[in-house]
Amino acid sequence: MNFKIDRIILIMFLGITAALAFLPNFVESEYLLRLITVVIFWIGIAGCWNMMSGYTGYIDFGPVVYFGIGSYVVAIAMTKYGIPFFPSLFISGVISGSVAFLVGIPTLRLKGAYFAIATFAFAEAMKQITLEFDRTFSVSFFQGSDGITLPISGHDNSFFFYCVLPVTFLVMLAHYFIEHSKFGYGLKAIKEAETAAEISGVNTTANKLGAYVSSAFFLGLFGAIEAYWITYITPSDVFNIQKTVQMVIMTLLGGMGTFLGPVIGATFLTLISESLGARFVEYYLIMIGGIIIVAILIMPNGIIGSLKIRKKLRFI
Amino acid sequence: MYTVFAQTIINGLLLGGVYAAYSAGFSLIFGVMGVVNLAHGELIMLGAFTSYWLFAYFNLDPYLSAPFAMVFLFLFGYVVQKYIINRVIGQPHIMSYILTFGLHLMIANIAIKMWTQDFRSITTSYSGANAAIWGLNIPLARLVTFMVALLVTWVLWFFLMRTETGRAIRATAQDKEVARLMGVDIRNIYAITFGLGAAITGLSGSVMSPFVIISPEMGLEYTIIAFCVVVLGGMGYMPGALVGGLVLGVAQSLAATYLNAGVSVAITFIILFIMLVICPKGILGKGSVA
Numbered sequence: 001m002n003f004k005i006d007r008i009i010l011i012m013f014l015g016i017t018a019a020l021a022f023l024p025n026f027v028e029s030e031y032l033l034r035l036i037t038v039v040i041f042w043i044g045i046a047g048c049w050n051m052m053s054g055y056t057g058y059i060d061f062g063p064v065v066y067f068g069i070g071s072y073v074v075a076i077a078m079t080k081y082g083i084p085f086f087p088s089l090f091i092s093g094v095i096s097g098s099v100a101f102l103v104g105i106p107t108l109r110l111k112g113a114y115f116a117i118a119t120f121a122f123a124e125a126m127k128q129i130t131l132e133f134d135r136t137f138s139v140s141f142f143q144g145s146d147g148i149t150l151p152i153s154g155h156d157n158s159f160f161f162y163c164v165l166p167v168t169f170l171v172m173l174a175h176y177f178i179e180h181s182k183f184g185y186g187l188k189a190i191k192e193a194e195t196a197a198e199i200s201g202v203n204t205t206a207n208k209l210g211a212y213v214s215s216a217f218f219l220g221l222f223g224a225i226e227a228y229w230i231t232y233i234t235p236s237d238v239f240n241i242q243k244t245v246q247m248v249i250m251t252l253l254g255g256m257g258t259f260l261g262p263v264i265g266a267t268f269l270t271l272i273s274e275s276l277g278a279r280f281v282e283y284y285l286i287m288i289g290g291i292i293i294v295a296i297l298i299m300p301n302g303i304i305g306s307l308k309i310r311k312k313l314r315f316i
Numbered sequence: 317m318y319t320v321f322a323q324t325i326i327n328g329l330l331l332g333g334v335y336a337a338y339s340a341g342f343s344l345i346f347g348v349m350g351v352v353n354l355a356h357g358e359l360i361m362l363g364a365f366t367s368y369w370l371f372a373y374f375n376l377d378p379y380l381s382a383p384f385a386m387v388f389l390f391l392f393g394y395v396v397q398k399y400i401i402n403r404v405i406g407q408p409h410i411m412s413y414i415l416t417f418g419l420h421l422m423i424a425n426i427a428i429k430m431w432t433q434d435f436r437s438i439t440t441s442y443s444g445a446n447a448a449i450w451g452l453n454i455p456l457a458r459l460v461t462f463m464v465a466l467l468v469t470w471v472l473w474f475f476l477m478r479t480e481t482g483r484a485i486r487a488t489a490q491d492k493e494v495a496r497l498m499g500v501d502i503r504n505i506y507a508i509t510f511g512l513g514a515a516i517t518g519l520s521g522s523v524m525s526p527f528v529i530i531s532p533e534m535g536l537e538y539t540i541i542a543f544c545v546v547v548l549g550g551m552g553y554m555p556g557a558l559v560g561g562l563v564l565g566v567a568q569s570l571a572a573t574y575l576n577a578g579v580s581v582a583i584t585f586i587i588l589f590i591m592l593v594i595c596p597k598g599i600l601g602k603g604s605v606a
Contacts, residue, residue, distance in 0.1 A: 053410075
């Protein structure tokens with residue numbers, strides 16, 4: 001039973017991705033294509049958070065920092081060093097991952113609320129440093145609150161669709177790998193009982209660090225893509241805590257530590273904000289607050305998590 | 317030269333006193349229930365608005381309206397804890413963060429709907445009053461807030477140590493199962509604790525109202541500072557909020573005078589991050605570690 005569902009979902013996932021690859025040929029409306037790109041973009045970003053926090057239970061409250069680092073690396077590489085977009089994109093991912101490695105070693109020793117606050121503090125500190133660095137040292141590097149304008153790409157929406165789709169695909173593939181590998185079992189064991197996992201021979205530090213660094217790598221890629229897409233970045237935009245909150249809420253609504261959780265959560269919330277956000281601007285945030293409270297109280301495991309428990313499924 | 321330095325330290329201490337005043341409730345709530353209350357700033361906002369409206373309609377002095385803010389926020393906190401937050405106690409930490417974040421969004425945005433996004437302030441006869449001693453300026457309203465912080469910390473400490481309810485709160489914080497076996501009504505104690513935390517936070521919002529800008533969106537930045545203060549002092553350790561507030565206030569004040577104001581914010585977060593990594597129990601080493 002489980003085995004069959006497992007296969008069906010994998011085949012469906014590959015099939016949908018393949019079908020999506022041809023989408024820009026059929027979608028006439030630029031608005032629709034853009035909306036679909038945004039949904040896929042958020043699925044990927046929520047997936048990055050799920051990879052780390054959903055599976056290990058270590059609540060990262062500053063993932064946006066790697067998104068922001070990605071944006072700034074691509075901006076600086078392209079404007080200051082004249083490196084083309086795709087090499088810069090790769091450099092963004094690598095630098096984000098490396099920073100995560102260095103920060104992860106001391107931070108991942110912390111537990112519970114302390115880890116959450118430390119990651120949050122790191123993200124806010126980075127935002128302030130990019131804002132104030134130039135003024136304090138009288139140089140022109142991050143360009144503070146003036147922001148950086150990237151070279152105008154001149155690409156249409158389908159270009160960015162094809163940038164976002166493969167990265168999100170890789171994120172989901174990483175989820176599949178987590179669900180079916182010793183590494184992933186290690187992560188789940190850390191969530192259930194870290195000390196017991198350690199005694200049973202799970203290298204908890206290496207597992208946590210692996211999840212943290214790969215999540216940061218992908219976030220760096222997304223940050224870089226968004227910077228090139230929007231072409232103008234400021235520290236308060238790319239390091240905005242709202243992005244963190246959105247990742248967390250999407251994953252939580254869908255179900256933390258599940259394969260389909262980020263997909264469902266991100267699609268649901270993006271479409272809601274697209275429809276309600278435009279029509280009821282004044283009440284939108286009140287409603288989001290209400291949705292969060294109700295979801296936590298009646299469905300703490302999220303949509304997919306609840307389904308998983310009710311149907312006794314192992315993987316979705 | 318020395319005057320500037322002394323003035324910087326005084327400003328820092330007074331700023332720290334203000335920080336301590338509004339962070340004590342955050343520490344109490346975390347210490348007893350393990351709830352990181354992301355709607356903390358909204359409690360301050362509600363306290364400040366209570367004073368604002370009483371001042372606007374009845375011309376009541378903010379220091380006289382402070383008791384009303386306390387009572388109102390105690391009831392508010394009691395109800396919120398009893399009917400909403402109590403339902404996620406015992407679940408993973410993340411549930412309480414997200415739940416209180418949802419509360420933050422709702423309270424702040426309902427307040428915007430009711431009172432608009434306007435910036436408001438209360439101008440009393442003593443709003444800008446300074447005491448000048450040896451060429452140094454001491455803003456009186458901040459000094460009063462500092463006094464209130466000291467008083468609140470002391471009264472709260474006394475309450476927790478010497479009264480029956482206080483003992484029940486401490487017992488619940490130490491081991492809620494054993495406390496339950498000893499006949500403590502845990503849910504009620506939680507509601508009282510949150511109510512108390514909200515009441516002293518509302519009080520601080522009320523005594524701060526003569527010198528801060530009051531707006532429905534003011535909350536989040538206060539929540540963030542309260543975070544820092546409580547971590548520096550040691551989470552869940554009451555007098556820690558006072559120490560953490562003073563250290564943070566002086567550090568920020570020095571950075572703002574000798575570097576620039578933006579750097580002082582960066583320094584806040586760098587101190588917070590380093591503190592957590594090196595010594596999560598806080599400066600005094602008496603905070604609780606999860």
